[in-house]
Amino acid sequence: MAITSNGKGSAAGSAPRCIALVGPFGSGKTSLLEALLARTDKVARQGTVANGNTVGDASPEARAHGMSVELNIADAEFLGDRFVFVDCPGSVEFLSEMDGALSGVDLAVVVAEDDERKVPALQLILKALEARAIPRVLFLNKIDKSTRRVRDVLSVLQPASAVPLVLRQIPIWEDGLATGFIDLALERAHVYHEKEESTQIDMSDADLAREHEARFTMLEHLADHDDDLMEALLEDIAPNRDQVFADLVNEMQDGLICPVFFGSAEHGNGVSRLLKALRHEVPGVDLLSRRVLGTTSRAMLQVVKTLHTQHGGKQSIARVLEGVVSDGDTLFLNGDTEIKVSGLFSVFGQQANKIATAGKGDLVGLGRLDDVQTGDLLSFENGKIESLQVLERRNPVLATAISAKQRKDEVRLSAALAKLVEEDRSLIVSQNQTTAETLLAGQGEMHLRVAQERLAGKYGLDIAANTPHVPYAETIRSGTKVRGRHKKQSGGHGQFGDVVIEISPLPRGEGVQFSDTITGGVVPKQYIPSVRDGVLDALGQGPLGFPVVDVSVCLTDGSYHSVDSSDQAFKMAGILAIREGLPECKPVLLEPIHKVVIACPSDATARVNAIVSARRGQLLGFDARPEWNGWDEVQALMPEAEIGDLIIELRSATAGVASYTAEFDHMAELSGKAADIALQRSGRQAA
Structure with a gap:
């Protein structure tokens, strides 16, 4: 394992900044993490995902599938400043990993690429950041493979963001390839070198003209929130460079803009410029504390991830918001439950290194906190904590x-x-x-x-x-009157129970009702509950093999024997009556119907509607998804049997981003070929 810091944590000195690397699947987040670690000399050589030698994605599952399936954590130091990078999976199926991480980061680097098919996935990421008011910058990766002007790429990506994507750089092109960049804030040009720092060069007259145009566009975005800058632009006065940098930092931290950098993580291009921007512009942990706790300043930790290691037991990965934590310290879970730290660890990739203390800003592993869950707050003082963040679970699909x-x-x-x-x-x-x-x-x-x-x-x-079984049920379409008699003689006391019941259908959703109209003691009162038990037992599996619902059973008559009658005999009589009577009541299969709401990009709505209809769904309509630009919500009633693998087809039709919620609505009759198929799949035969 690579040892973080000096093995002593960060109790002294400046607090490290925690940065999440997020973005759509395949955008290059793990490669960017590797490039950042290589540029800061944290690793001797930059690994690649293809070769399976990166710090991130080192778990067997990640290696096997060639994709991130969990958080990857690594620390680094750049020009005296310390950073903790948290690489988050980009697949929509593993975004819950990002949910936990975002509760403990200062800023997110959103990794994207020139691929309009991934814009809906990018929007999923940006929405999560916007909802939590997390400052963010966008790193446009794979610039070496882009075939369009950067401003054209931004026009494609912009609909995914609720705030302007503001270029901080423009590329220097040579024979259709990006060979360097011009920094619009510093007004300097640099040329790339493979996996090394870029070097400054003089700008050509053509590049200088491009720089002036692009810089003015950047300043216009900044002036939307700075009246003094707006006045300077209107009067054609060159703004002070310090003022420009202050606006870039403040408006990014306030979530008013999303600055855009670019490069190639695979080749190490643009990495140093990104690191320098992070060094000067990432807010400290105090801003995170205000997002989590408002004005509260009590010392505490935010749990962002839970791990179960094979040899070290349970670890709770937590960000120290304030104070210093040591191995053996007593903490309070959510302000009231006393817990004790049994081991303190720094985390680098798949490995953990024991440390003595951790200070403000550190992201560390806390050992064996059995009651602690992801999203919890831990404090050094006893007393209730009110968090401004709520970590919600994603609906399963x-x-x-x-x-x-x-x-x-x-x-x-x-x-x-x-x-x-x-x-x-x-x-x-x-x-x-x-x-x-x-x-x-x-x-x-x-x-x-x-x-x-x-x-x-x-x-x-x-x-x-x-594949899970569908919880089918059955009911009846007509009623009957039937006698059930249980009589057995085997020496000594025999068994005798005799009942007459009336079976009739009930309206859908009424369940099972049992009553009696016994008069004259033909069935003694003490045996009536046993008859009821027998009836309910028999209704647990009807003629079609499923629980029977929406049925009324009334005990109307019967007889008993003063010696041979018993609770068990009358229970058996009730069972026999139901088993004999139900086949005469025209049994019918019932299937569960769910109310389904599908979220999808608007350009895929027609395809989603077709999928729903092909799966016996009843479309109820669709409307724009609230606060989601370019998305719809399709509402439908669908049989549970058709929902099982619905998400696979939906994701295929929506570039992997659709989701849905389903809630039971009612039971509906199922007949004909569909019923035969359902019975066959369940191992039953049609009646």
Whole structure:
């Protein structure tokens, strides 16, 4: 492992700044992290994702799939300033990792590229930053592969951002390739060198004219929030350079603009200029404290990630907002529950290094805090804490029925699932009582696949994952009157129970009702509850093999034997009556129908509508998604059987960004071929 700082944390000196690297899948975040570490001499040689030798994406699952599936944390020092970089996955299926990280960062570097297909994914990222008021800059990566003018690329990306994307640089072109850049704030030109710092050069007359035009556009954006600058521009007075830099910093930190840098992470181009901007312009941890706690200044820590290591147990990754924390310190969870730190660690990639103390601004691992979860606040004082941030869980969009192949592993599976859910807040484990299945739900096919790989690799479990069963039910269309008699003689006391019941349908959603009209004691009062128990037991599985609902059962008559009658005999009589009577009541299959709201880019709405209709959905309409430029919400009623793998088709039709919520609405009759298919899939036969 590479050791952070000097093994003593950051209790003294300036507080490190914590920066999230975020952006769409494949935009080059992990490559940028590697370039930043190489440029700051934190690693001897810049690795590549293709070669599998980067500091980030070092877990077996990340290596296997060639993509980020979890947070990657690394620290570095540049010109005396310390930084902690948090590389966040870009796939929509792993964005919950970003959710936790954003609660503890000072600024986000949004990594994007010249690819308009990824604009909706970029908008997902920017929306999350805007909602949390996190300052941000955009790094336009892969400039060496871009075929368009930077301003044209920005016009494509701009709809994804609620605030102006403001160019801080323009490229120097040579034979169609970006060979360097012109800094619009410093008014200096630089030429790139492969994986080395750029060098300053003189500007040509053509580049000087381009610089004047682009700089004026930058100043116009800044002047929208600075009256003095606006007046200077109107009077054609050159603004003071210090004033320009102050406006760039203040307006970025206030979330009024998003400055744009560019380069090539793979070749190390533009990295030094980005580092210099971060050094001068990233706000300190005090701004984060105000975002989290308002005016409160009590010493505390914000938990951004939970890990379960194979040898070190549980670790809570936390940002120190104020104060100094040491191994063995007593902290308070959410201001009231006393906990004790058992181990303090710096984190670099996949490894942790034990340290003695950590100070303001540090991002560290706290050992064995069993009750602590991602999003929690830890304080040094007893007393209630009111956080301005709420870390919400993302709605699951795909589920699998999971089980241990060997019965002896069932307890281990439950424990491993509990740890997975602690590490990843977007995984949800639930028990379906109707189908008797354990369901693991998450954000998509790859998300669940990675979770299963961790169960197998990290916890050594041999598991089975299957498509969940749909909780069908059945009801009746007509009624009947039937007698159920249980009579058995086997020497000594026999068994005798005799009942007459009336079965009739109820309106949809009424459930099961049991009543009696017994008079004259033909069925003694003490046996009526047993009849009810038998009826309910028998309704648990009807003629089609599913629970029976929306049925009224009335006990109207019967007989008993003074010696042979018993609770068990009358319970059996109730069971026999239901089993004999239900097939005469025209049983029909019921399927659960859900109210579904699908969020998608507007240009994909027609495709989404077609998908819904092809899956037996009833379209209710669509409208613009509130506060989302260029997005719609499609509302529909859909059978649960058609929702199971819906997200796979939706993501395919929307460049991987669609999502949906589903809520049970009602049960509906299912007949004909669709019913036959449902019965066949469930292992039943059509009646």
